[in-house]
Amino acid sequence: MANIKDIASLAGVSVTTVSRVLSGHPYVSDEKRRKVQQVIDQQGYTPNANAVHLIKGQTKTVGVIVPSSHSYFHAILSGIMDEASEAGYGTLLYQSRYDRKEEEQALHLLRTKQIDGLIFCSRSLPVDEIVSYGMYGPIVTCEHAEDERISSVYTDHHAAFITGMKHLTAHGHTDIGYCVGRAESRSSRQRYKAYTSVLDELGVPLIPEWIFENSTETKDGIRIVDKIMTMKKRPTALLITGDEVAAGVILQAQSAGLRIPEDLAIVGFDNLPISEALKLTTIDQHLKRIGQESFRAFYEMRDKGMKEKPKGIKKSVPFELVERASV
């Protein structure tokens, strides 16, 4: 496999000239340019990217951490990838399984300069630790993070939950339960706050067994309905973060003889492809756009980084209630 030196001697010019032809530099005579190009084509030469990365100090690649292959993260990911490829960036994907060690490994790539920046679609690591890698390149989280040294692009989960609750109360519901993913996350705390605030406003008491945690997959939805069927007093409506869970709920509710929305009204989240088939009323968080904005945030921080001190970009992406037939 030929290198730039081979091309240079074969074309009878210096490596500089070859380098100039490669980068479209203007100061090359047409004659030499043609000759060099001819040798390059004939030899099937391509520059070694690692040498370029080494000398340029960047790789034009951004790392992305996803905890799982859940559709939620996929939607974000697709936004990141769209935007990245448009900007001429590659995407190095890391699946963390919510494991801190894996997240640290991805941060390590930043230190070792294999990636120019890192986007967390979800994080398990404490913000402080993440921030300590900020000196190696821009870091973006798709979840609100206080620290101003990193960027974050996020949904206002509190407001979104209020919107969902209000939609349900507007339809006459007061016996409302909800399902969330990981219990300890920041977003879950926000949702709890929103939930209780609406309940307070309504003057109805909170029923702890109507709060279902650790629901992320379709089978969790099934489990939830099974649980509900055993209750003496059942909720008449459910707010469900994640339409895959909502799908499980709807399907299982129907086979248990519950009518949607008469016996059980559902507001989902995410607006996945399956939501339409299920006629699911859902809150679309524009996940793809969150992904796009995340990449943009990385990109803008890169530009700045050189001149000023890096200061994170914070951006809240608006959500939207999509009304269908489950409420």
Place this chain on the structure above:
Amino acid sequence: MANIKDIASLAGVSVTTVSRVLSGHPYVSDEKRRKVQQVIDQQGYTPNANAVHLIKGQTKTVGVIVPSSHSYFHAILSGIMDEASEAGYGTLLYQSRYDRKEEEQALHLLRTKQIDGLIFCSRSLPVDEIVSYGMYGPIVTCEHAEDERISSVYTDHHAAFITGMKHLTAHGHTDIGYCVGRAESRSSRQRYKAYTSVLDELGVPLIPEWIFENSTETKDGIRIVDKIMTMKKRPTALLITGDEVAAGVILQAQSAGLRIPEDLAIVGFDNLPISEALKLTTIDQHLKRIGQESFRAFYEMRDKGMKEKPKGIKKSVPFELVERASV
């Protein structure tokens, strides 16, 4: 940010010694090793991966091409990633949208040495073009490819389709239709062959309108049912490649008043998480294992590549009929 030279002078040793400490080389006195390690820790030094890649001629990263974020590819991907991370490899993901240009760009990474090998979860490019990049590193396709210079790990789609058809005929069905993804793919041709061969055996004529092509998403399933409802003579059973499509079919069939399996029996493919909730009888192709074996194939070719002439590994991964309640 310190480099190896800085560490060396700070520790009062040569760069060689630092390099030896870094790689755990035995010939370093305990005293110097300790001193060097101390400086490394104190400086927070990490080797620049690009320099290492350049001199070693490899990146310990494998590229993966997925056309879309469809669950099917996700399942394969998760297998690849598991195996890769176990072997200390990173994964550079490329989303091709079935676009040849994108696939070529991924192949380009192989030429430029940014990745050590490439796995196609799906390909649009002609095999010949893909093979022409074989000299730059091992290439694996998750789909049977004749050429022996590349590896492939695949499902025997013909046999799987026969299995599905036989399961349906064993339950008394003769009016069977089927749905596949892209019409022009090799797998679709194999399935067509399997379909017609079973039909021939049965002595029933082929009804072209019972073959539904370009079905990949849930909404395609809805479309298919809508179409079926307009037919004078309807199929009593459907073989559907892709459980997301099957989900659309089941949901829409039910809302059209069709009972599953009495009025319409379904055999799906893939056994996705949603399949269980839908009580869908499906053919599990062990997609995750296909991913794992694909990485293994890459890995073994790498080892060989140095010694012998590269010769692809061909591996058929067994499938399995999972019986539930849709037939």
Place this chain on the structure above:
DNA sequence: ATGAAAGCGCTAACAA
């Protein structure tokens, strides 16, 4: 056990 020095393949400052 240790280090000097020769690259890996490329870019860019500088000189001509």
Place this chain on the structure above:
DNA sequence: TTGTTAGCGCTTTCAT
């Protein structure tokens, strides 16, 4: 417009 040359940061002979 072109070429010489000095690195980018690291590994690895080859001496000692």
